[in-house]
Amino acid sequence: MALIVQKYGGTSVGSVDRISQVADRVIETAKQGHQVVVVVSAMSGETDRLIDLANGLTELPAPRELDVLLSTGEQVSIALLSMTLIKKGYQARSYTGAQVKILTDGVHNKARIINIDGSAIADDLGNGRIVVVAGFQGVDIEGNITTLGRGGSDTTAVALAAALKADECQIYTDVDGVYTTDPRIEPQARLLRRVTFEEMLEMASLGAKVLQIRAVEFAGRYGVPLRVLNTFSDDPGTLIALEEKGEKKMEQPLVSGIAFNRNEAKLTVLGVPDQPGVAAKILCPIGDAAIDVDMIIQNAATQGLIDFTFTVNRTDFERAQAILVKVVAELGAEGIVTDKKIAKISLVGVGMKSHAGIASTMFTTLGQEGINIQLISTSEIKVSVVVDEKYLELGVRSLHAAFGLDRAPEEEQLTG
Amino acid sequence: MALIVQKYGGTSVGSVDRISQVADRVIETAKQGHQVVVVVSAMSGETDRLIDLANGLTELPAPRELDVLLSTGEQVSIALLSMTLIKKGYQARSYTGAQVKILTDGVHNKARIINIDGSAIADDLGNGRIVVVAGFQGVDIEGNITTLGRGGSDTTAVALAAALKADECQIYTDVDGVYTTDPRIEPQARLLRRVTFEEMLEMASLGAKVLQIRAVEFAGRYGVPLRVLNTFSDDPGTLIALEEKGEKKMEQPLVSGIAFNRNEAKLTVLGVPDQPGVAAKILCPIGDAAIDVDMIIQNAATQGLIDFTFTVNRTDFERAQAILVKVVAELGAEGIVTDKKIAKISLVGVGMKSHAGIASTMFTTLGQEGINIQLISTSEIKVSVVVDEKYLELGVRSLHAAFGLDRAPEEEQLTG
Numbered sequence: 001m002a003l004i005v006q007k008y009g010g011t012s013v014g015s016v017d018r019i020s021q022v023a024d025r026v027i028e029t030a031k032q033g034h035q036v037v038v039v040v041s042a043m044s045g046e047t048d049r050l051i052d053l054a055n056g057l058t059e060l061p062a063p064r065e066l067d068v069l070l071s072t073g074e075q076v077s078i079a080l081l082s083m084t085l086i087k088k089g090y091q092a093r094s095y096t097g098a099q100v101k102i103l104t105d106g107v108h109n110k111a112r113i114i115n116i117d118g119s120a121i122a123d124d125l126g127n128g129r130i131v132v133v134a135g136f137q138g139v140d141i142e143g144n145i146t147t148l149g150r151g152g153s154d155t156t157a158v159a160l161a162a163a164l165k166a167d168e169c170q171i172y173t174d175v176d177g178v179y180t181t182d183p184r185i186e187p188q189a190r191l192l193r194r195v196t197f198e199e200m201l202e203m204a205s206l207g208a209k210v211l212q213i214r215a216v217e218f219a220g221r222y223g224v225p226l227r228v229l230n231t232f233s234d235d236p237g238t239l240i241a242l243e244e245k246g247e248k249k250m251e252q253p254l255v256s257g258i259a260f261n262r263n264e265a266k267l268t269v270l271g272v273p274d275q276p277g278v279a280a281k282i283l284c285p286i287g288d289a290a291i292d293v294d295m296i297i298q299n300a301a302t303q304g305l306i307d308f309t310f311t312v313n314r315t316d317f318e319r320a321q322a323i324l325v326k327v328v329a330e331l332g333a334e335g336i337v338t339d340k341k342i343a344k345i346s347l348v349g350v351g352m353k354s355h356a357g358i359a360s361t362m363f364t365t366l367g368q369e370g371i372n373i374q375l376i377s378t379s380e381i382k383v384s385v386v387v388d389e390k391y392l393e394l395g396v397r398s399l400h401a402a403f404g405l406d407r408a409p410e411e412e413q414l415t416g
Numbered sequence: 417m418a419l420i421v422q423k424y425g426g427t428s429v430g431s432v433d434r435i436s437q438v439a440d441r442v443i444e445t446a447k448q449g450h451q452v453v454v455v456v457s458a459m460s461g462e463t464d465r466l467i468d469l470a471n472g473l474t475e476l477p478a479p480r481e482l483d484v485l486l487s488t489g490e491q492v493s494i495a496l497l498s499m500t501l502i503k504k505g506y507q508a509r510s511y512t513g514a515q516v517k518i519l520t521d522g523v524h525n526k527a528r529i530i531n532i533d534g535s536a537i538a539d540d541l542g543n544g545r546i547v548v549v550a551g552f553q554g555v556d557i558e559g560n561i562t563t564l565g566r567g568g569s570d571t572t573a574v575a576l577a578a579a580l581k582a583d584e585c586q587i588y589t590d591v592d593g594v595y596t597t598d599p600r601i602e603p604q605a606r607l608l609r610r611v612t613f614e615e616m617l618e619m620a621s622l623g624a625k626v627l628q629i630r631a632v633e634f635a636g637r638y639g640v641p642l643r644v645l646n647t648f649s650d651d652p653g654t655l656i657a658l659e660e661k662g663e664k665k666m667e668q669p670l671v672s673g674i675a676f677n678r679n680e681a682k683l684t685v686l687g688v689p690d691q692p693g694v695a696a697k698i699l700c701p702i703g704d705a706a707i708d709v710d711m712i713i714q715n716a717a718t719q720g721l722i723d724f725t726f727t728v729n730r731t732d733f734e735r736a737q738a739i740l741v742k743v744v745a746e747l748g749a750e751g752i753v754t755d756k757k758i759a760k761i762s763l764v765g766v767g768m769k770s771h772a773g774i775a776s777t778m779f780t781t782l783g784q785e786g787i788n789i790q791l792i793s794t795s796e797i798k799v800s801v802v803v804d805e806k807y808l809e810l811g812v813r814s815l816h817a818a819f820g821l822d823r824a825p826e827e828e829q830l831t832g
Contacts, residue, residue, distance in 0.1 A: 016473050020473060053492070053496060054495075057435060057436060057500045058499055058500065058503035062502040062503075062508075065499040065502065065508075065510055066495070068512070071491075072488035072491045075484060075485075075491070076469070079470075079488075080481075083473060083478045083481040084473045084474065092481075093480070094481055145512075
């Protein structure tokens, strides 16, 4: 007998028929002898309906009251799923975030979980009940309702799994799991059976939007095995877990997947006098304007001058550019060059930590296709390049083939 | 400065425009220097929408989960009203039933309030905040969400007013207040400026559906002045309060209003041998079947036999009749006579306590119109008669005129 936390998103509970299907899936798990805690989101469309209501009254709803409003979405879902489980002959009990006591800080609309009191849930599980918990919401120390921000239900599920020391946290979505790359770009993309938390973090932050990045961080920190599955299929999905120890590691594929992001823009400050503190002088005003910076590249100085390049979200591009105009004047730099038509392609894989050849294979492959590399950035488990946006699909497909991602590694087994 | 509790029903908060209107009305009261606690219902249609969702999954939703579901309706309303007040420049804060801590028993779907902790609300009021509370809902000792049953928001408002020692509890509806009788039957019906709790109870239970009877009982028990007003007009409405002391009482009108009910049916057991305990033998099986009995009349015995008559809700008529068939056999009674086409007309007024002439004026008036009286029942503040249903309108109108209810009493002043 294991303790399983299952999370179902808004699409999975988007109608009474689908809620009934989810109930069947939960019951299937319970029938296998497992204890089940279910975390649900609001029915799809419901959160938008509530926001529309609020916006009919005020463009900027008071954050505390917006949380009171939005948290009703998940509350409806837990009640409907619980009554369905009960109707199907199973004992079930719903909990709002406040009822569990999912304690968060007091930052409305994007609260962070501080602590979870799992005792009531553990009692219920011990008494043979299925427990249904509202995702996305919590309560601060003063009893105010808080929400964790969009997608926060994943975080609720992982945090509950950690608090309850669950054996697995299963995130049900409308895709089969995590792929080597986006199947819409590379039809040969293959479903990954297992990735590490670090790989998943790189995949998620680079655009493979399967899981909330916060949830993956949380799972990694507490070592909660995370599984991504499809609500509407029986595929065992992708397990996200710690790196496997021992021999298997030797045979691990070098590259797990190829992530990409076409939502960035590049800004370069040319001819900056090379002095200590220059990078801070350029990036601090950008950070002060709450603009997130992704890649940062500074080349070696030539004749006392450096070029300084970074990328931002395309939506922040105009604001960043306006800030740089002032910075250039202050620093006595030569000017700015920008490019909004770029795309970032990243190889991700824990296997590349000890394989220097990965990067050169990547650069060679892109070069053979005539794709010019504008920027390069590397970390322990990824290599990212920025290229002209028009080469995105070609780049992804050629790298997918070059690293043999369409072929399943021989040692890989189904783990579900 | 007074402390006012205002309750707005589902129609009053039925759209964003109406919520904005309600906010203006609340602000108006606050501007007059009063402390305001607002109790709101779910937006009209919302509770039915939620019930439809539940019924799409199960015909008999688990009561605990139904409460979790339904309580979201008011939670949406408090959030929307609070953010509107804040947007209009006022400090406001919403509370669910659980957040206030409206402690109820654990009877889901029709819980009764046990205690209200008004401390957090009192603090907010002291800090200049408008407080917005979800009606209809509470929480049991174990933290389960409960609901008070349909119309329970009135009870929430009155109970809050009692707990906070409010100066007045204002119930906003879509009518101007309590009338001498139903204006659809007697266009001359006049709005009452003041009635006692006892009168209101008789009016409400007899069919003048302005207020939940539980709320009136509650207000009477704790001496909370209750005012019924129209959300969409500036009329000061009807004040429901304790009987006024002193001289004014002498001039109080004898009859305050005429209530009626056409939703009853009459059953008579004929020729019952007159023995101790006969009434119980007839009525106990009726009560055991959860059928509410209204009027009960037993005449004097003639030749050792009595006739025993009572009235029930017309929807319970067939069930009551089936029970009586068995009872007649057991008692050796002569038989049953029934009539579904009856109507009850009642004079209500605290002034009639000391005026025996009221009843005879009533009987004379009806007699002059050729209306035969089938049953008579009296209490300290009302006289009820049952007549053929076809005489209902004629009876109400002739009594309304006979007791001068279309003319405002000279001493009556606007109290709003």
